[in-house]
Amino acid sequence: MKPKLQHIVLSFFILLAVLPATSRAQAPVDKNDEADKWWQAWADTNRDGSLDDQELQAWKNLEKERIDSNKDGQIDDNEKRLVWKLLPAPITTEQERKFDADESGWLDPDEARKLLFRRVEFIFETNGKGAIKTGLEEFYDSNQDGVIDLEEVKILREDLR
Numbered sequence: 756m757k758p759k760l761q762h763i764v765l766s767f768f769i770l771l772a773v774l775p776a777t778s779r780a781q782a783p784v785d786k787n788d789e790a791d792k793w794w795q796a797w798a799d800t801n802r803d804g805s806l807d808d809q810e811l812q813a814w815k816n817l818e819k820e821r822i823d824s825n826k827d828g829q830i831d832d833n834e835k836r837l838v839w840k841l842l843p844a845p846i847t848t849e850q851e852r853k854f855d856a857d858e859s860g861w862l863d864p865d866e867a868r869k870l871l872f873r874r875v876e877f878i879f880e881t882n883g884k885g886a887i888k889t890g891l892e893e894f895y896d897s898n899q900d901g902v903i904d905l906e907e908v909k910i911l912r913e914d915l916r
């Protein structure tokens with residue numbers, strides 16, 4: 756092999772070796788990434804906008820002991836969706852704030868339930884075409900079009916039973 760060709764071949768292999776690591780390191784913030792961060796607002800219990808070690812540890816324990824109900828070590832969509840039944844939900848919209856009866860800044864499970872009941876009524880009033888107004892509803896928008904349609908609302912009604 757000529758030295759020059761050897762050099763090119765070598766560069767090619769170096770590139771191959773480096774490329775996957777580089778694309779991992781520079782992984783863009785895509786939709787899935789954002790969706791993976793759903794829990795951060797729930798875990799930030801002192802609401803200072805960041806997660807300290809104590810909050811992280813507390814959240815990991817909650818995941819393990821309560822949220823991961825089938826105990827497979829993963830939080831799937833079903834488990835994620837039902838967190839409002841287990842823990843106070845962070846308030847993200849004005850609509851949600853109206854249901855914070857004790858003004859704790861969080862929606863306790865019974866407050867969240869009342870909010871979601873009202874949302875179900877709204878979804879039927881608008882024939883499944885009304886826009887989502889609360890963070891909790893987003894878990895039910897499985898096709899992520901910003902609307903809980905009459906199909907998606909079935910799961911929400913199930914969860915409210």
Ligand SMILES: [Ca+2]
Pocket residue numbers: 799800801802803804805806807810
């Ligand atoms: Ca915090």
Ligand SMILES: [Ca+2]
Pocket residue numbers: 823824825826827828829830831834
């Ligand atoms: Ca699980």
Ligand SMILES: [Ca+2]
Pocket residue numbers: 895896897898899900901902903904907
């Ligand atoms: Ca939808």
